[in-house]
Amino acid sequence: MTEDHKGPSLEDLEARLSAARSQHDRSIGKGSSKDGKNSAQGGFGFAMRIGTDLVAALIVGVGIGVLLDYWLDTKPWFLIVFFLLGAAAGFLNIFRLVRGYGLAAGYTKVDEDGDGPKGLKEDVERNGKRRG
Amino acid sequence: MASPLQQFEIHPIIPLNLGGVDVSFTNSALYMVITVVLCAAFVILGMRRGAVVPGRMQAAVEISYEFVANLLRDTVGNEGRSYFPFVFTLFMFVLLGNLLGMTPYSFTFTSHIIVTFALAAVIFIGVTILGFAKHGMHFFSFFVPPGTPLPMYPLLIPIEVISYLSRPISLSVRLFANMLAGHTLLKVIAGFIALLGAAGVLPFVFVVALTGLEILIAFLQAYVFAILTCLYINDALHLH
Numbered sequence: 001m002t003e004d005h006k007g008p009s010l011e012d013l014e015a016r017l018s019a020a021r022s023q024h025d026r027s028i029g030k031g032s033s034k035d036g037k038n039s040a041q042g043g044f045g046f047a048m049r050i051g052t053d054l055v056a057a058l059i060v061g062v063g064i065g066v067l068l069d070y071w072l073d074t075k076p077w078f079l080i081v082f083f084l085l086g087a088a089a090g091f092l093n094i095f096r097l098v099r100g101y102g103l104a105a106g107y108t109k110v111d112e113d114g115d116g117p118k119g120l121k122e123d124v125e126r127n128g129k130r131r132g
Numbered sequence: 133m134a135s136p137l138q139q140f141e142i143h144p145i146i147p148l149n150l151g152g153v154d155v156s157f158t159n160s161a162l163y164m165v166i167t168v169v170l171c172a173a174f175v176i177l178g179m180r181r182g183a184v185v186p187g188r189m190q191a192a193v194e195i196s197y198e199f200v201a202n203l204l205r206d207t208v209g210n211e212g213r214s215y216f217p218f219v220f221t222l223f224m225f226v227l228l229g230n231l232l233g234m235t236p237y238s239f240t241f242t243s244h245i246i247v248t249f250a251l252a253a254v255i256f257i258g259v260t261i262l263g264f265a266k267h268g269m270h271f272f273s274f275f276v277p278p279g280t281p282l283p284m285y286p287l288l289i290p291i292e293v294i295s296y297l298s299r300p301i302s303l304s305v306r307l308f309a310n311m312l313a314g315h316t317l318l319k320v321i322a323g324f325i326a327l328l329g330a331a332g333v334l335p336f337v338f339v340v341a342l343t344g345l346e347i348l349i350a351f352l353q354a355y356v357f358a359i360l361t362c363l364y365i366n367d368a369l370h371l372h
Contacts, residue, residue: 048306048310048356049302049306049356052302052305052306052309053298053302055302055305056298056299056301056302056305057294057295057298057302059298059301060294060297060298060301061294064294064297082290082294085290085291085294086294086298088291089291089292089294089295089298090298092291092292092295093295093298093302
């Protein structure tokens with residue numbers, strides 16, 4: 001019984017060790033980078049984030065609109081404008097999230113060297129490897 | 133039968149009134165204190181011996197330490213090291229709060245929007261101050277995506293500002309909604325067990341599975357909270 005367990009667990013340990021080592025080497029080599037944040041969490045967390053990011057921007061937009069209308073006595077106008085801006089901001093959030101431009105507000109600049117967004121490129125490479 | 137929402141009720145344990153403001157020590161506050169004490173005990177007791185070959189407790193502490201340290205290094209890089217204490221505290225507080233809420237008869241303080249919003253607001257304000265401290269007025273260039281033509285500024289800047297302001301909302305709502313929905317669902321389905329009699333085995337199995345899922349979500353949400361904090365710090369340090 002115990003010997004049955006020994007073999008696979010040692011192999012498993014070896015595999016995990018080498019995986020951890022290669023990951024460590026990779027991150028040391030890279031320094032500051034943004035890899036591994038999209039792949040690290042499962043689909044559920046990702047889906048949850050898309051929902052809240054869209055709604056949160058709408059809430060902020062509508063909130064600003066209602067407050068401005070309340071102060072300036074211009075009823076529906078600011079609400080309409082900021083509702084649309086909030087919706088746009090929500091979609092912008094999601095666009096960035098899905099394209100891997102970084103998880104939240106603020107653009108992560110496309111690489112200046114001209115080889116495309118970092119996360120995207122690595123994703124493509126990884127997918128290629130998996131297929132091959 | 134008790135309402136499924138009864139578990140979220142806040143009741144004062146030590147009523148206290150300071151200058152007309154109700155600052156009672158509530159069950160929510162009690163569980164936060166328990167979380168902080170547990171968190172401190174976990175780390176202090178775990179690292180008491182500081183052995184080269186860690187025991188079980190020490191290994192658990194080291195795993196959580198390295199988990200957050202790796203997270204911070206992967207997202208922010210080496211400059212992120214000085215923010216480790218903040219992110220680690222935040223992660224442990226949210227994680228233990230979520231897990232403590234999973235024990236029967238306990239109270240989940242992360243299921244209250246005001247708690248999660250306060251945490252998110254601290255992060256948001258802190259990160260904004262950090263951005264200003266690092267970049268001064270240059271921080272405002274954060275709201276202008278690079279390569280934007282001038283006529284688009286009046287449209288894009290409000291969108292960017294709204295997108296930036298939506299951060300604390302989405303951060304807090306995500307954690308709060310997950311915990312609230314999960315715990316309510318557990319209670320609702322658990323209510324069916326007694327109602328269905330012998331057929332109650334079915335919802336019982338479901339509740340067992342859901343409890344496992346809830347523990348997973350407790351981890352996941354603490355992780356998401358920590359990783360988003362790291363990303364916001366990264367954004368403030370490097371702009372774009």
